[in-house]
Amino acid sequence: MEKISMPSDHSHVVFFDQQGLRHVGIYRKTLHAFVEVVAGGSEENLENAYSEDEITSWDYQEKDKNPDADIMVIL
DSSP: OOOOOOOOTTOEEEEEETTOOEEEEEEEGGGTEEEEEOTTSSOEEEEEEEEGGGEEEEEEOOTTOOTTTTOOOOO
């Protein structure tokens, strides 16, 4: 398996494990792990930490993105 680059420390990310499951969490450089965030909140669940070698891909999570941001109203 090829080595992927890691996000910056404490970054909010969306990541995929080796089974192809999608997770939302925070990357913790000191733990060398991606820690899943409890659904609907900002609390991290350390019981669901995934080591760097368990992750196949990741992307930065876009927080508070307006879903209508790409729509322009012309008057």
